[in-house]
Amino acid sequence: MTDKPSVLFVCVHNAGRSQMAAGFLTHLAGDRIEVRSAGSTPADQVNPVAIEAMKEVGIDISGQTPKVLTIDAVKASDVCVTMGCGDTCPVFPGKRYLDWTLDDPAGRGIDAVRPIRDAIEQRVRVLIDELLSQ
Template identity: 65%
Template structure:
């Protein structure tokens, strides 16, 4: 059992928003938080425009692979943050759930992804301050 808070980011494809959020929280938390991300219907790969937008701020998503959301992942998380996956996310009592409504970066250019990345970054930093 970890004494660090565990945060799980969930979106449908785990190829954009949840990957950005996980990378940003992991970067800002510097090991103080266990970070995971998953999707209810994972894509084959991280969205290239998302990966490029993250590379621009020094975060490499090239080794990340979209992962399938499991009930176990939700069960071990202290905070579950959904990003437009709706009813596909399993709900367990006693967990803290947040829903971040964010534009889906799928099909968007890197210019269109940057503002989504920056909004996620703002929310991640606020979450980290709240967890501390």
């Protein structure tokens, strides 16, 4: 077991929003926070436009692969952040749940994905501050 906080980011395909959020959290918090991401219906690959948008800010998520959401991932996380996956995330007592309303980058061009990326970064920075000040 570890004393560091853990966060699970969940979106439908685990190909855009949750991957960008996990990339920001890993980049900004380093090893101070454990990071997971998953999807209720994972895609075959991470959205190439999300990869491109993250590269623009110096974060490479191209090596990531979409993963299926499991009960074990939720149980192992202190905070579960959902992004448009509705009620598919199992709820367990003692866990903190956040629902971030963000547009889905799927099928959008880079100009539409940049504001989504930037909104995710702002939320991740607030979450890091909250988790590391406890």
